[in-house]
Amino acid sequence: MTLIVDSETVSAAATAPESTVDAVEATLEDDKEPQNPLTEKFTEAEWKALKEFRSTLPETFKEAFPEQDGAGSTPYNLWGVTISPLKPKDARVSVVLMKFLRARNLNPAEAKDMFISTLQWRKSFKVDDVMKEKFPEDIFGKLGITYGKDKDGHPIAYNLYGANKDLDAVFGDTQRFLRWRVAFMEESIALLDFETVDQMVQIHDYEGVSMSDRTQASKNAASEASSIFQGHYPEFLAKKFFVNVPSFLTWIFWIFKPFLSAATVAKMSVVGSGPKVIGTALLPLIPANQLPKKYGGDADGF
Incomplete structure (x- = not known):
């Protein structure tokens, strides 16, 4: 597995005073994106859309399951991939979310609507049953x-x-x-x-x-x-x-x-x-x- 980081963060780390190294290293750790062979093919535009879409996941899950307490923080398993709204950085999660983005021309708002619709349909259709x-x-x-x-x-x-x-x-x-x-x-x-x-x-x-x-x-x-x-x-x-x-x-x-x-x-x-x-x-x-x-x-x- 490989990781990517933001180039500006790397530049900042190279020039930062020694007293701020620990903080910069923590930022680098936060910016790392878990990768797999599929995510490595994502374009810059796709990563930008994904990060925006991903940031809305707590709200998205709340909207999808309004009757469920703690929906905005509860992990959900979709097609064998566990999506955690509060900790969504995962290569396989990125692949799943990208499907909705690509289906909606990388529009995060429209992808969110499609994702919510899918979650609600799966519940009403009782896919697990x-x-x-x-x-x-x-x-x-x-x-x-x-x-x-x-x-x-x-x-x-x-x-x-x-x-x-x-x-x-x-x-x-x-x-x-x-x-x-x-x-x-x-x-x-x-x-x-x-x-x-x-x-x-x-x-x-x-x-x-x-x-x-x-x-x-x-x-x-x-x-x-x-x-x-x-x-x-x-x-x-x-x-x-x-x-x-x-x-x-x-x-x-x-x-x-x-x-x-x-x-x-x-x-x-x-x-x-x-x-x-x-x-x-x-x-x-x-x-x-x-x-x-x-x-x-x-x-x-x-």
């Missing part, structure tokens, strides 16, 4: 799978939309589907260390999906899930591939493309069908031994 819930294996067992890593160590999450043709079973209970989908997302995030990796690759496989599969219930569930992930899971996507995409879904994607940010579009790729075509798109990023044969790799897969 969702993670303990047992979902029917015959309904959801094949819909979401994490398998392998890309060349940068990002875990790969597969969403297999055609794996269960019983749409009433999958989407009939919208809230149960959303709980399962959030649980799958949380399980995928648990594979991130927030030291070297804080994002994942997603592969959305539409094999076997037809127009008849787009029921009102499935569209409502997809819309609600998208809203949850956009609002409460910022900057977790390294790359997203849509594979085995039917022509009607390709058309829909291009219709909505103008409404997506350039950064989001840059992370998304619509790929054709078959191992050779899919492999051509995925193998530059994913080692063959980490990619199932049905997607053009060498792994037995799932």
Whole structure:
């Protein structure tokens, strides 16, 4: 682990009288930022925004949990990272907070609002309880799978939309589907260390999906899930591939493309069908031994 300090403080230490050395050393200690490979990539503008955002954490937690005594000083665990409002200097905490800042163009006030909204949503949605819930294996067992890593160590999450043709079973209970989908997302995030990796690759496989599969219930569930992930899971996507995409879904994607940010579009790729075509798109990023044969790799897969 390396540390950074403010250059002005270093300069002051070099010229300070001996009588003030102890005070300067204490200041240097206070200015040190714990670092890891991810924080070392932060820009100067990102560090500035982070320090401002971080300074508001006691107030932020009070606003997020107004009914909780001592909320402004109570540590909170988010995605396996403990955030202490009064002692927030931690490299992994910096990585988590930076997600909210980047999602809001480094605007600390807007990042704060998003962070509060996320904390309150997690409480109302009862995410901890969702993670303990047992979902029917015959309904959801094949819909979401994490398998392998890309060349940068990002875990790969597969969403297999055609794996269960019983749409009433999958989407009939919208809230149960959303709980399962959030649980799958949380399980995928648990594979991130927030030291070297804080994002994942997603592969959305539409094999076997037809127009008849787009029921009102499935569209409502997809819309609600998208809203949850956009609002409460910022900057977790390294790359997203849509594979085995039917022509009607390709058309829909291009219709909505103008409404997506350039950064989001840059992370998304619509790929054709078959191992050779899919492999051509995925193998530059994913080692063959980490990619199932049905997607053009060498792994037995799932």
